[in-house]
Amino acid sequence: MIQLEKLNRNEAVRYLGGSGISLNYRMDRLMDECESKILESASPKYLYIEKDIKDFDLWQGKDIKNHLAGCEKVIVMCATVGAEVDRLIRINQISDMAKAVVLDSFASVAVEQVCSKFDDVIAEKYKGYYQTFRFSPGYGDYPIELQKSIISMLDAPRKIGLTVNENCLLIPTKSVTAVMGLSSNPIERKKRGCAICNMRDRCKFRRNGEHCGL
Amino acid sequence: MDFKRFLDSKEFVLLDGAMGTLIQKSGVNYESVPETLNITHPKLIESFHKAYADAGSDIVYSNTFGANAYKLKDSGYSVEQIIKSGISNAKNAVKGTDCLVALDIGPIGQLLEPAGSLSFDDAYEYFKEQIIAGNDADVIVFETMTDLYELKAAVLAAKENSSKPVIATMTFERNGRTFTGVSPAAQAVTLSGLGVDALGVNCSLGPDELEGVVSEISKYTDLPIVIKANAGLPDPNSNEYDILPDKFADCVLSLLKYGVKIIGGCCGTTPEYIKEIKKVLEHEHYQPQKKSVDTTVCSASTSVEINSPRIIGERINPTGKKLFKQALVDNNIDYILTQALSQTGAGAEILDVNVGHPEIDEKKMMVRVIKAIQSVCDAPLQIDSTKPDVLEAGLRYYNGKPIVNSVNGEEKSLSEVLPLVKKYGASVVGLTLDENGIPKTAEGRFEIAKRIVERAEKLGIDRRDVYIDCLTLTVSAEQDACRETLKALRRVKTELGCKTCLGVSNISFGLPNRELVNSTFLTMALEEGLDLPIINPNAEVMTGAVRAYRVLSGTDKNSLEFISAYGNAVKPAVKENTEVDIFTAVYNGLKSEGASITEKLLESTDAMQIVNEMLIPALDRVGDDFEKNKIFLPQLIQSANAAQECFEVIKKHISKTSGSPVSRGKIILATVKGDIHDIGKNIVKVLLDNYGYTVVDLGRDVDPQLIVDTAVEQNIKMIGLSALMTTTLKSMEDTIKLIRERKELQNPDGTSKCVVFVGGAVLTKDYAMKIGADYYCKDAKESVDTAKAVLG
Structure with missing residues (x-):
């Protein structure tokens, strides 16, 4: 199982649109408090299955074909930081909205860190394979509806309490589904641009037609 | 059937083991969900039930765990078809024995409100349909539940639509809670109250790890306790479980002292396990437990x-x-x-x-x-x-x-x-x-x-x-x-x-x-x-x-x-006599300071003067700095909250001196139907509140009709809608359409009286215009600017 010990504060600040702002004492304290609250309430879990590329059946659109080109195996995964985090954010939306947005931001950081630890788990387990980055339903032309297929393929509601509703929203909300390719030959390093950033939907830069530069 | 008599007639009641494990081992293929096998391979399913009955099960569970309208949607079969055939397969298998057949019902597969979007009433309807279809069963079983609310809907549906006995089990994690945070105590107390016949644990963990949960449950109920554990943990490669029948049975023995009476197996268990449990129970006695806690x-x-x-x-x-x-x-x-x-x-x-x-x-x-x-x-x-x-x-x-x-x-x-x-x-x-x-x-x-x-x-x-x-x-x-x-x-x-x-x-x-x-x-x-x-x-x-x-x-x-x-209460530090003005208080988000300064100011200054010459300029400065990236979102909100405290003081003062407080106009806010992300909408609300607008917050996942009706009833001219997912933009469009169609919200010439502003993650200005919105607001600050432009 994955344990989170620390959350990347710079990322949390970046999600909040605060890159480049020097935090005052009060903000610093608020960040500390929210980080430890999220660490306390997060219960990180993930599931995955490995498929031979010829058995993989979630082909829809062009982008996934590009993404998995040259791969022999496919990892289908999902991960969540659990329901308690949602609840914590919900409560704070009543009692302290500023804290709620900071918690929300750290929760996004947390699920991203769980995913990146997951990448390490796969790298460890599939030594000798190169891995693509995680490609999620909703990226490019890969239909968001496939969240449902992934959730049911992995039996995620029963095994880790991760569900998807009729509108393809993952619940608990701080969760991810994704597909990752494995190849024994080096994979052309695709740029990790906006397409796979989990801020892509609410990024200030993108909305103004800019780019954060990461 | 008198279930109590059935229970009393037996020292222990044996359930079956896993159905899924047998289906998997048989290598049979199925479309969409395993319950369709009830119709495509009835003999095979019957043989599994028979194997359990032969191994000693007193009750077998029908292969209907996921047979609800939500999960069967794409299966090509109705709930009634799958459940009736499921029960009939089981009945055929146990013909000529006293083995009972339970209608097996698992979770719907969607999370209920508040975490999810499925309503309690809808959950009830899903279960009701299953219970009516399963009328031929002897017992109703709800299992693998993680949400007490969903289970309550299920139990009520059973009690109100049948007179059959009900067994209810939930799944716990190693931390002693279910995924949604339900404690064993809450499960036991609530289900005992709702009148189930037996309750306990299934799936979850191996029987060697259940002692904590089972002992906790037994403290809170007089009912017989059920365990139907997994055969330990599956090996990720071979999918074989690590607790074998003899050890499984030994673990069961060690739990009898908590009032366990009804026993079976979940994932990874087979008829071998049931045989083994039967064997070790032969010389044991049920040890009923009275609850040990007070009301x-x-x-x-x-x-x-x-x-x-x-x-x-x-x-x-x-x-x-x-x-x-x-x-x-x-x-x-x-x-x-x-x-x-x-x-x-x-x-x-x-x-x-x-x-x-x-x-x-x-x-x-x-x-x-x-x-x-x-x-x-x-x-x-x-x-x-x-x-x-x-x-x-x-x-x-x-x-x-x-x-x-x-x-x-x-x-x-x-x-x-x-x-x-x-x-x-x-x-x-x-x-x-x-x-x-x-x-x-x-x-x-x-x-x-x-x-x-x-x-x-x-x-x-x-x-x-x-x-x-x-x-x-x-x-x-x-x-x-x-x-x-x-x-x-x-x-x-x-x-x-x-x-x-x-x-x-x-x-x-x-x-x-x-x-x-x-x-x-x-x-x-x-x-x-x-x-x-x-x-x-x-x-x-x-x-x-x-x-x-x-x-x-x-x-x-x-x-x-x-x-x-x-013990840790520190005496409130003597307030440093720092002279903070109202601008500083608001700009730095100092709530209590803001309130006390406002009170002081009101002794000598006109209320509206404080609002117009101090508070609003302070908020505007905060807004400007936010736009220029000098401060970020949490600071914007804290300032808004501090301003709110000042406004509250002023409102009280005005209502004391001159009657009704002033509002700059009413605005409806809602996150559209189907969407449950509401943090963005709530940020907008905080800001609008603080600029003196009266916000009618309809919440999240809001029916378009409710929005339109509220606008009509309260004569509201401005409506803000939020959506975070591409999948819910459609509901935003539908909502706007409904607003435009409603006669009471139109001018005599047919144009709309309502100004609609929209925002949310996936929206763009072009798209907002395309679906008929009047304004697109990229953030909370722009919403306030829009409100100012529209309502003044």
Whole structure:
């Protein structure tokens, strides 16, 4: 199982649109408090299955074909930081909205860190394979509806309490589904641009037609 | 079938093992869901049931775990087809034996409100359909549940649509909770109350790891306990489980002391396991356990045992509270939630909820408020109304075991309220009054208490779940009455063995220094045996009296609770005499400073001058700096909150001096149907509030019709909609369409009277225009600018 010990504060600040702002004492304290609250309430879990590329059946659109080109195996995964985090954010939306947005931001950081630890788990387990980055339903032309297929393929509601509703929203909300390719030959390093950033939907830069530069 | 007799006739009842494991091992392929095999491969499924019956199962579960309308949507079969064939396969397999067939029902597969978007009523309908289709089964089983609310909907659906016995099991994680945070205690207390026949654990972990959960459950129920554990953990490569039949059976033996009577296996178990369990149980005896805790109420995550004085917070009640009444009329649920959180923060362990007000639909409001409170607050609730239909609505939608407030000695009350208490498995407050009013003497009140308890017991309500209120009268009117109340309380406690509760504050009505009288009376009552003081927990001296009493009476062992409440209390630092002006306070988000400065200013400055010349410019500066990236979102919100405090002070001042407060206009906010991400909408709300607009917040996942109706009813000209997902943009479009179509919201020439502004993650300006919005706002700040442009 994955344990989170620390959350990347710079990322949390970046999600909040605060890159480049020097935090005052009060903000610093608020960040500390929210980080430890999220660490306390997060219960990180993930599931995955490995498929031979010829058995993989979630082909829809062009982008996934590009993404998995040259791969022999496919990892289908999902991960969540659990329901308690949602609840914590919900409560704070009543009692302290500023804290709620900071918690929300750290929760996004947390699920991203769980995913990146997951990448390490796969790298460890599939030594000798190169891995693509995680490609999620909703990226490019890969239909968001496939969240449902992934959730049911992995039996995620029963095994880790991760569900998807009729509108393809993952619940608990701080969760991810994704597909990752494995190849024994080096994979052309695709740029990790906006397409796979989990801020892509609410990024200030993108909305103004800019780019954060990461 | 008399299930109790069936249970009594056997030392132990053996269930079956896993169905999925056998299906997997057989290598059979199926389309969409394994339940379709009931129709495509009936003989195969029958053979699995038969293997279990042969191995010794007394009850086999039909292959219908996921046979609900949601999961079967794409299967090509109806719920009825799958379930009827599932039951019939099982019945064929056990023909000629006394093995029973259970209709097996698992979770729907969608999360219920508040975490998810499936409503309690919709969940009920899913289960109802399954239960009716499964009419040929002998028993109804709900298993692998992780959400107590979903399970409550299921049990109610079973009880209201069939007379079959019900077994209910949930799945726990290693931390002793389910995925949604349900505790074993809450499960046991709630399900026992709802009248299931047996309860326990399935799936989860191996039997070697279940002791903690099973022992906890057994403390809270008298019912036979079920275990249907996994065969340990699966190996990720081979998918083989690591606990073999003999060890599995040994683990089962070690759990018998907790009252386990009904035993089977879940994932990874096969007929071999059932055989082995049967073998080891041959010489064992069922060891029934009586619950070892006192009467307990609970939410889904928190249980409160009434074994020492527990504070019931009285603040969620409009009586005598102008702001609260206004909040009810305005549907301002957040106001009520703030009241809930501040009371639990101050030490309330149970919250009384009363929303009776002549200008609103009390029943609807009770349901809304209960759902809202349980989404943010763990404390068990006390549902308070004079109307039985309101009580029933509250009971139905409450997640856990609540208290009903109240029943009294009148025949009408007894016959209307007690059956509800029984049906929903609640506790109840019994008021010692009847047709003739409140008896003057302790004797009279005791007699009524006795009558209430007798009637409750006749219906099968445990007397420990009846909390008698001997009624506090105003001591300034009748000085002797205090003694009578306390005398009655003592008798009820010792002679009837009931718990007692008491609203305390009435005692001091008409006297000066009421708090002193209240707290002294409270201490006297506690010493007479009061269990549930109903008080204002925010009154420090009242909460303190209860805490101190717990120490002095020896219930707060080693004064731990007391020390944790007061041990770290640092004396408030002497306020540094730093001269902060209102601008600095708002800009830096200093709430209390902002409020006190505003108060001071009001002594010498006109209220509107403070607003227009100080507060608004400060907020504008914050907004500018936010746009220029000098400060970021949390700071923007903190400033808004500080400004809010200043506005509150000013509003109070204005309403004192000149009557009605000024609003710059009403705006509806809603997150559209299907979408449950509402943090963005809530940020917008905070800002609009602070610029003096009145926000009618309809929440998230909001039906378009409700938005349009509200606009018409309250004559609102500006509507803000939010959506975060591409999948819910369609509902935004539908909502706008409905707004435009509604005649009352059109000008005589057919143009729209309503200005619609939209925002949210995936929206762009172009798209917003395309779906017919008037404004696209990229963030909360732009929403305020838009409101200014439209409403002024």
